[in-house]
């Protein structure tokens with residue numbers, strides 16, 4: 001049986017990529033855009049979908065779009081997700097959220113909603129990026145020896161900085177050591193103090209997403225890099241997450257580390 005999926009943000013760059021990569025194991029049964037999108041009422045074939053009978057629905061009718069789905073995937077905007085997710089929880093659907101750009105308060109609200117149903121929340125669906133998260137955990141305990149930096153590169157239209165993935169790498173490092181002082185610009189503070197972490201954002205062209213974790217020591221340096229060739233890297237991971245959560249019965253928030261079985265059995269995260 002295929003997983004029935006509703007994509008919220010179907011007309012966006014990421015939503016289109018996800019919809020165009022669906023195969024016989026996952027069927028798009030709903031697609032949602034903002035209320036004002038000119039594609040409202042048009043078939044999902046206009047955004048790369050396979051079934052001309054499924055039409056793009058405005059956000060104010062999200063319940064109708066989600067009615068036939070097992071899983072609702074959010075890849076839209078932080079504000080709209082906070083409005084729309086409670087309506088989907090009312091329908092008792094499984095939820096996957098890949099939207100980024102939530103501030104701390106919004107993120108807490110999001111998490112308190114998502115724990116009501118089986119859900120996946122991640123800043124990066126790409127399998128390789130999640131292997132990078134696993135490596136970041138392994139590398140997190142050496143702050144006495146190395147200075148840590150995160151550099152992220154993205155296309156020039158990206159609406160948030162630093163990227164959600166860079167923030168996740170920072171959180172993972174912080175769970176082991178004290179990198180509480182984030183430096184995003186060296187202009188006013190050229191010299192480095194202990195306990196700092198540099199997080200630098202580069203924006204240019206159509207770069208789909210590069211993340212580098214750099215550990216610089218006195219005599220050696222480690223660089224771990226994840227480079228997505230295209231949005232398809234994340235889109236494939238999003239579809240893996242949607243299929244995985246479809247069979248989960250227990251409410252709670254799962255990560256891509258859970259989906260990909262990348263958790264350290266010895267740790268409780």
Ligand SMILES: NC(=O)c1ccc[n+]([C@@H]2O[C@H](COP(=O)([O-])OP(=O)(O)OC[C@H]3O[C@@H](n4cnc5c(N)ncnc54)[C@H](OP(=O)(O)O)[C@@H]3O)[C@@H](O)[C@H]2O)c1
Pocket residue numbers: 008009010011012013014015032033034035036037059075076077078080084097098099100101122123124125126234
């Ligand atoms: N987790 C990951 O691996 C990953 C990977 C890539 C992107 N992302 C994140 O996914 C999100 C979307 O990225 P994108 O590049 O596709 O952005 P985008 O091209 O700007 O698309 C945003 C989508 O959200 C829709 N939207 C806007 N307001 C809405 C509302 N009120 N209700 C429902 N939908 C609404 C837009 O509809 P209109 O076109 O009608 O405005 C559009 O479909 C961003 O937060 C991005 O950072 C995450």
